[in-house]
Amino acid sequence: MxxxxxxxxxxxxxxxxxxxxxxxxxxxxxxxxxxxxxxxxxxxRTPIVALLDKLEEEGLPFRKRVDNENRITSLIFTHPQSVSFTKRFRNVFVMDCTYKTNKFEMPLLHIVGMTCCNTSFTSALCFLSRETREDYLWAMCMYSELMDYFTPLVIVTDRELALMHANAKVFPTAAKLLCRWHIEKNVVTNCKSAFRTKEEWDGFFNTMQELMKSLTEEKFEENLADLMRDYERYETVTSYVETLLPYKTYFVSAWVDRVTHLGSSVSSRAEGAHKCLKGHIGVSTGNLLTVVDHSRAFMEEQHKEIIGKIANEKVNVPPTLGAFFADIKYKVSGFALGLIEEQYILARRSLATNFTLSTCRDYLKRVFGLPCAHAITEALADDRVLTMHDIHKHWHLVLDENYIEAPTLDTTQAGGNLPMGAPGHQRFYGPPPGPPSNYFGPYGP
Ligand SMILES: [Zn+2]
Incomplete structure (x- = not known):
C-alpha cells in the first residue's frame, strides 16, 4: 500500500x-x-542516485539539471502513457505550479492535459528550484523534447510572467490564455478589502466578471469605461484593474473565444488536478524520490480511469440519441454528445415551434469544435445527419493514425498568435456570421 x-x-x-x-x-x-x-x-545510495535509478528502472522519461555540487536543481518527468495521451490530446494544456509537495520546498510545475471525455490527465511534472525565466525556459524546452517536440495548440497559465515568457519562446505558435479562475482569485485578494459592505463587493465582482465575459472588443471598452467611472473612488481597485489591461487578449471572451480552447480558459482544471495529485503525494515533507513514486502511482491510476472511461463510452450512449446521431454515437465522447444534444434540442424547438434562436456567433464551433443549434437546424432542414467531420477530433474516441494538425495563425491577435477555428476540422455547415447573441444554455448556440 x-x-x-x-x-x-x-x-x-x-x-x-x-x-x-x-x-x-x-x-x-x-x-x-x-x-x-x-x-x-x-x-x-544517496536519495538523488536512487531517484535517477528509479526513473531509469521504471522507464519514466525525464530530464534533470544539477548544480556544481551535483545537487538536482530541476527535474522534469513523465510516464510513457502520459506521453501518448499528450500526443493524442494535444490541444489544450494547463500549466501551473503547486507548492508544499516536498521537503526541499521546490515548486512543482504541473502540466495538465484534457481527454476527449473532458477529464484531466497529468502530462508532465517538473520540480524547479526557482521560478525564474531561465528555469521555466529550461522546463519548457525539456517538456517539448520529452514529447518529441510536439506543440500544444493552446496553453493556459496563471499570470506567471516567467512561464508566459518561456512559452512564447518554446511554443511560439500556441495560443496563450490566462486562467480566468486565477484572475478572479487575484481580484478577490487585491480588491475585496477596499469594499466596506458585502453588497458593494458583490456588485464590483459581478461587474468584473461581466467585463471578462465581454463578447466583442467594443463591448469590452464600454464595460471597462463603465467600471472605471462607477468605481472611480476606489483607487486601489481601479489601479489593480489597470494592471490587468495589458493582458486583456488573454482572458476576455472577445479575444479568447476566437480560440478552440475547449472550455479550458474558464475552468479551474489545474486546481482540481493539483488537489488529486496532492492527495496522492500525501505528506509535504517527502524527498523527491517519494514524490516521484507517488506521482507515478497517481498517473497510472489516472491512465486506468481514462482508458476505462473511453472503453465504456464506445459501448454505452444515452438512449435519447436518435437517428440524427447514428453516425457519431459510440465514436464521440459522452461529454461532446451531451453538448451537441443540448443544441439539437434547441434546434428541434426552433423548427417545431415559433421559438427563435438568437443570432449565431459561432461560439460552439470556434471554442469546442462542435455544431451549434443553427448548424443543426440547417442540417435538419436539408435532411442531413451529423457526420464525424462535424466533430473536432479532440472529442473522437478513436483517431485515424494520421492525426496531425498544424495551427493556423490569426495575426490580428494582440495576445499573440492565437489559432482560429477548429483545426483539422472542415467547415461543414457554417452559419452566417453575426453580432453576439443572447444567452442560451451553458454554452449558447
Ligand atoms: Zn450558431
Whole structure:
C-alpha cells in the first residue's frame, strides 16, 4: 500500500478493516515500517542516485539539471502513457505550479492535459528550484523534447510572467490564455478589502466578471469605461484593474473565444488536478524520490480511469440519441454528445415551434469544435445527419493514425498568435456570421 501511495492513516484503516490484519497495528508502527522500507529502497545510495535509478528502472522519461555540487536543481518527468495521451490530446494544456509537495520546498510545475471525455490527465511534472525565466525556459524546452517536440495548440497559465515568457519562446505558435479562475482569485485578494459592505463587493465582482465575459472588443471598452467611472473612488481597485489591461487578449471572451480552447480558459482544471495529485503525494515533507513514486502511482491510476472511461463510452450512449446521431454515437465522447444534444434540442424547438434562436456567433464551433443549434437546424432542414467531420477530433474516441494538425495563425491577435477555428476540422455547415447573441444554455448556440 505504501508503494501505491497510500497514507499511513489509510493503511491503518485498511488494516483495521482487514479481518486478517492485526488490530493492534498502530499508526506509529506503520510510519516505522515505511521508514524501514525507504532505507531498504535506498540500499546505500544517496536519495538523488536512487531517484535517477528509479526513473531509469521504471522507464519514466525525464530530464534533470544539477548544480556544481551535483545537487538536482530541476527535474522534469513523465510516464510513457502520459506521453501518448499528450500526443493524442494535444490541444489544450494547463500549466501551473503547486507548492508544499516536498521537503526541499521546490515548486512543482504541473502540466495538465484534457481527454476527449473532458477529464484531466497529468502530462508532465517538473520540480524547479526557482521560478525564474531561465528555469521555466529550461522546463519548457525539456517538456517539448520529452514529447518529441510536439506543440500544444493552446496553453493556459496563471499570470506567471516567467512561464508566459518561456512559452512564447518554446511554443511560439500556441495560443496563450490566462486562467480566468486565477484572475478572479487575484481580484478577490487585491480588491475585496477596499469594499466596506458585502453588497458593494458583490456588485464590483459581478461587474468584473461581466467585463471578462465581454463578447466583442467594443463591448469590452464600454464595460471597462463603465467600471472605471462607477468605481472611480476606489483607487486601489481601479489601479489593480489597470494592471490587468495589458493582458486583456488573454482572458476576455472577445479575444479568447476566437480560440478552440475547449472550455479550458474558464475552468479551474489545474486546481482540481493539483488537489488529486496532492492527495496522492500525501505528506509535504517527502524527498523527491517519494514524490516521484507517488506521482507515478497517481498517473497510472489516472491512465486506468481514462482508458476505462473511453472503453465504456464506445459501448454505452444515452438512449435519447436518435437517428440524427447514428453516425457519431459510440465514436464521440459522452461529454461532446451531451453538448451537441443540448443544441439539437434547441434546434428541434426552433423548427417545431415559433421559438427563435438568437443570432449565431459561432461560439460552439470556434471554442469546442462542435455544431451549434443553427448548424443543426440547417442540417435538419436539408435532411442531413451529423457526420464525424462535424466533430473536432479532440472529442473522437478513436483517431485515424494520421492525426496531425498544424495551427493556423490569426495575426490580428494582440495576445499573440492565437489559432482560429477548429483545426483539422472542415467547415461543414457554417452559419452566417453575426453580432453576439443572447444567452442560451451553458454554452449558447
Ligand atoms: Zn450558431
Amino acid at each position: 505504501t508503494k501505491a501511495g497510500a497514507l499511513p492513516r489509510t493503511i491503518a484503516v485498511a488494516l483495521r478493516e482487514d479481518p486478517e490484519g492485526n488490530p493492534d497495528f498502530l499508526r506509529r508502527n506503520i510510519y516505522n515500517a515505511k521508514r524501514d522500507l525507504r532505507v531498504k529502497n535506498l540500499a546505500g
